[in-house]
Amino acid sequence: MGAACNHRQGEAKDRGLNSPMKVTLTLSPFVSEALSREAERQRVTVEELINYAAVYYLADLDSGRVSSARPPLDEDQEGASASSG
Numbered sequence: 001m002g003a004a005c006n007h008r009q010g011e012a013k014d015r016g017l018n019s020p021m022k023v024t025l026t027l028s029p030f031v032s033e034a035l036s037r038e039a040e041r042q043r044v045t046v047e048e049l050i051n052y053a054a055v056y057y058l059a060d061l062d063s064g065r066v067s068s069a070r071p072p073l074d075e076d077q078e079g080a081s082a083s084s085g
Contacts, residue, residue, distance in 0.1 A: 025050075035050070
C-alpha cells in the first residue's frame with residue numbers, strides 16, 4: 001500500500017497539485033461577518049478557517065453527505081457570470 005501511495009503523491013507533484021494556491025473570494029457582508037465571528041470564536045484567522053473548511057469538504061466529498069450543487073447566484077452575479085464566459 002505504501003508504494004501505491006508514493007506513486008499517487010508523485011503524480012500529484014507532476015501536476016502541480018502540491019503547490020500552494022492563492023484564491024480571491026468576493027463575499028457578501030453576511031458571509032464575511034459570519035466567517036469573521038467564527039474565526040474569532042475558534043481563535044484562528046479567516047484564512048485558516050477557510051483553508052480548514054476546504055480541506056474538510058474535500059476529505060468528505062466521497063462520503064455522499066456533501067452536496068455538489070452550488071447555491072443559486074443572485075441576479076447581479078448571474079449577469080457577471082454570463083458576460084464573462
